[in-house]
Amino acid sequence: MGVPAVVLFTQDLRLHDHPALTAALHDSGTVVPLFVLEPPLLRRAARNRIAHLGEALADLRSGLRGIGGDLVLRRGDTAAEVLALARETGARTVHLSAGVSAFARRRLSDLRATGLEVRTHPGLTVVPPGALTPARGDHYKVFTPYWRAWEAAQRRELLPAPERLRLPEGTAPGELPDLADGADGAGTLAPDRVRGGEAPARERLRTWIGGGLADYGDRHDDLPGAATSHLSADLRFGCLSPLEAALRARDLPGGPEYVRQLAWRDFHHQVTAIFPEINTRDYRPRQREWRRDAGALAAWKEGRTGVPVVDAGMRQLLREGFMHNRTRMITAAFLTRTLRVHWREGAAHFDAHLTDGDVANEYGNWQWVAGTGNDTRPNRPFNPSRQARRFDPGGVYVRRYVSELADLPGVRAHTPWQEEGGVGGYPAPIADPGR
Template identity: 80%
Template sequence: MGTPVLVLLTQDLRLHDHPALTAALRGPGPVVPLFVLEPALLRRAARNRRAYLGEALADLRSALRARGGDLVLRRGDTAAEVLALARETGARTVHLSSGVSWFAARREEALRATGLEVRAHPGLTVVPPGGATPASGDHYKVFTPYWRAWESAAWRAVLPAPERLDLPDGLDPGELPDLEDSGEGVGVLAPDRVRGGQALARERLRSWLDLGLADYGDRHDDLPGAATSGLSADLRFGCLSPLEVATAARDLPGGSEYVRQLAWRDFHHQVTAAFPAINIRDYRPRDREWRTDPEALAAWKEGRTGVPIVDAGMRQLLREGFMHNRTRMITAAFLTKTLLVHWREGAAHFDAHLTDGDVANEYGNWQWTAGTGNDTRPNRAFNPSRQAKRFDPDGVYVRRHVPELAGLSGALAHTPWLEGFGEGVEGYPKPIADPGK
């Protein structure tokens, strides 16, 4: 039997279409799939993401054991734990999927400093950062030209899941962590959060392709219909391969519109690869004067701004650990362009609750909406009243998430403080700002 090889798993918790794992299995030696739990990262992680991660790790271990292998779990500094396991097993090579965040870059740098051979692979996007680049510059700053380049870029072949893996004899795999009930992490555990793991993710993908995709082009902004894939957390943790999803969807009815959204995801990844400080610094500084308004920020976080479509989105976030993309834009624009509160305040709240939150897409979209990112129209407005009338015309979405307004009929749910409506609705606040601005 040959020399063991390590595969460091990060945001790629699956067996299907896993380039790093497939490359490791081409050698003659046993393959050691490893996940390192970094205490500092776990303490800062949303409780919804911690819970999903725990479920995904348990599911992956089960799938690996069914194939003769196992998932090795360690806790501590990633580079130190990888080096320790390499010395224990005699491994000299570690494979991993390339990330784009500042932390991912530092992690890979630290791994290379150990003296191990580090082989990085694609796997977190459809087209890897660098797979579509402009003639001048290291990345595309605007989506439309990126989309044209992305469409013409070559896609690698989708890889099959391995049938068999072998682990070195005598290796302690480590215990699965309790990430849901430990009480650590930030935010609150959403009662209706999505459950994690590649098995459930693949069920959701099959259901989406069979039952939802065909209507995506017409209904993806339909707030009451919730007609989106629901796969964002599965993609964020890599329980689904974005390439496999795109390949399966692109030639089906509705596929072209959906795949364009996966291209948006790739766009933000290539931006973040070039600008890894996207979660802390303005991508395009606008010299804006931001307001400090703790009361308004608290009202926004709790979904009690008095603007129904905003409050519905914020309460969906707390209830599900998820929010429809349309209301993500509406709520973010209300905070940054109506209340004039800094995008970092809003992004931090989203990050504390979103199961699908990650650096590239979460912060890329926040900056896009706030006008400091990649939007070519930095003063773009998302008037909540107009957005509500267009995407929730009968008030179904609002009444679903704001029970104080459940008794109002039709569009009246969007405007409970209309002039002449008396004192509004008991228990529901007056607007903290003019929703028309």
């Protein structure tokens, strides 16, 4: 039996294809799987993510116990808790997946300051951030050349889940916290949010591969069809390996189009690795003039703008802790381009409610829409009315989420203000939706 090694779980709450766990098991037969709950993070995170985290941790503990181990849970500062556990168990090495956010950087720096050997591993993306760089520069600033390099890049080996794991004798695993009600955190708990954990995530992947994937190329922007994978929260918490999702999908009908979306996810991670302030500063400052309009911002948050497709998206967010990607772009464009409200205001609201919210993808996409990010056409038109007619031509998506319009027939649900006498209880547009 070798010297114990600590595996610090972060955004990789799974057993399948876990490079850090595999490496620790290779180096030492005795592994201490650890997750640290940091109170400041719990207070800031969305209630939907906190509840999802609780379910994912319970599922991970169950999986580890099934192979003879356990998940050690501690509460406090991560570096301090890792060091305390290392001293308790005699571990000298800590393994973890490499993150890209400013918090992940600080955590890594604090861990290295403990004097322990710290080893980082891939696992949060298909291609590790920094593995691909252009001839000039430290990262790709535009997606298309990144996509070409990403497609040609060699993939690491997909790793199996471990069959057995031993925890050092006498190690107290700690109590699993009850996070189901999201008592801490921001926003409200969505009644229809997706359940967290590796087991349900793998079932969702099986269902997606065997069903919806084939139509993805033709239907991924179909708002009423909801024909996307709904795996974003599973990928955000690492309950699914993005590499496994890419490898399983790539050669199937619909696979290339879906895998391209995973490449977009990797793209935002490699940008954030170089620019970790992506959630606070403009990636490409454009000297835009932003407006402060508390009333318009509140109407947008509540889904009361009077623009049905915008309101449907915002209400889906509150109901499910999720929003279709097309509607994310529509709602973000309406706030930043039509209302001229700063992208940070909208991103903060999304961050308070999205189960799948993370720094790289959430804020990278917000800046792309706002014209301060990686879009090479920062002033491209984005008309919500035209988007609605194109992607929800029968008004089905709108009527699903905007109850006041449920009885309006067909496409007229997109223009309720044109109804004679209006629609009771539904507001007139707060801004011209044709802009």
